[in-house]
Amino acid sequence: QVQLVESGGGLVQAGGSLRLSCAASESTFSTYTVGWFRHAPGKERDSVATISWFGGSTYYADSVKGRFTISRDGAKNTVYLQMNSLKPEDTALYYCAARKGHGLANQPKEYTYWGQGTQVTVSS
Secondary structure (H helix, E strand, O other): OOOEEEEOOEEEEOOOOEEEEEEEOOOOHHHEEEEEEEEOOOOOOEEEEEEOHHHOOEEEOOOOOOOEEEEEEHHHOEEEEEEOOOOHHHOEEEEEEEEEOOOOOOOHHHOOEEOOOEEEEEEO
8 A cells, every 4th residue: 555645735825836745655656657637626536637657748738737747766765846936727636646557647546555635735
């Protein structure tokens, strides 16, 4: 069982930055595909960014391209989401999720393990 713990959320003004972290209990975390999702009130849980095993490939939702960057540190078993130029519409509960294997995946149902989420609030 892989445990994921998100951190780094908070309250920030529009135009500001935050870096989210997703730390895993699994020593072979580099062999997992990891995705960041967000869930805003009244909306579905949407994919934000995905990184394949060993960081070979990445995916970004159109709404965050050019502003968010996903990366991973194999030695620390951690995946990051650097969020710049934040907008009020980025406000949501952000989750990281993981699945064994290398293929990029953007649907929540494709992921096996989930963290508890970290709240990001962007004020205008």
